[in-house]
Amino acid sequence: MKIFVNNIPVNIIAKTDLKEWDVYHTIKKGDNKMISQLDLMGDILFVDLAETELKVFFLLMQDKKFKKATSITFAVNDYQSAKKLVKDQFTIVKAAGGLVLKKDQYLLIYRLKKWDLPKGKSEDGEKMKVTAIREVEEECSIKVDLRSKIGVTWHTYMQNDKRILKKTNWYLMDCVDDKDMKPQEKESIEKVAWFDKTELPSLLKNSYPSIVEVFKKFNKKFDHKIKLF
Structure with missing residues (x-):
């Protein structure tokens, strides 16, 4: 699922569908660091991000944070659950x-x-x-x-x-x-x-x-x- 948030493409994909890693400028794995503290630039990949962090991310994006990012991809373990979590916020x-x-x-x-x-x-x-x-x-x-x-x-x-x-x-x-x-x-x-x-x-x-x-x-x-x- 690709969602344009403030004209930035945000991709949600199943982790099993992640084929290439070297196309991303930055790779962030779940490490309990709040997403609000990150300075995101270029093409960003998040792997194993907690659902709470995913919800925070979309709130911050709506407030026009992370304007330096070119694209953001979330590789998730449960694709259907993550997609529903995102949709339920809107x-x-x-x-x-x-x-x-x-x-x-x-x-x-x-x-x-x-x-x-x-x-x-x-x-x-x-x-x-x-x-x-x-x-x-x-x-x-x-x-x-x-x-x-x-x-x-x-x-x-x-x-x-x-x-x-x-x-x-x-x-x-x-x-x-x-x-x-x-x-x-x-x-x-x-x-x-x-x-x-x-x-x-x-x-x-x-x-x-x-x-x-x-x-x-x-x-x-x-x-x-x-x-x-």
Whole structure:
């Protein structure tokens, strides 16, 4: 499970799935030293961390601690238990969005000074596929056909003093009609535009890590060779 906390990827994996150790800058094993005392830099691996320390870590991350870390990985003995422990600290919000194609072009939106993909929260009882189509069509004023699922991203944020963990389901879509394409201004979207793959690297430098993750999943699942940076 990968969660983006303040745009830093935090990975939770089973210890048995840990294959490489030398890719990490720092390795910390459970040693009873409080995580709040650590100065984390680069790619960090924690092994055999106590559950209490894992809970403290996410509280500190939400307060924008450990800003020098590039990525953080927890290798745990009980993956399902650790995942539940993390989720239980947040209010879960479900959302869905789309990576829309038109021949060899990709649809991006510009919102809050970042390039993004169209997405939004699910309504009560709404299936994720329905949410994805509705949000894309509302935010961009286009018509789409849903092709298949790309994957899921997780990221955290604060809202009304609540700690939110958003699960976003992403789908690959084809544009079938964009003659009336325009940004949904009430959602603070300033631009909706098509780009070819040669333009994506520069645009994704001004995007969110979770959006880059969607393109990585797209590349892997559909064997595309989009250069992201």
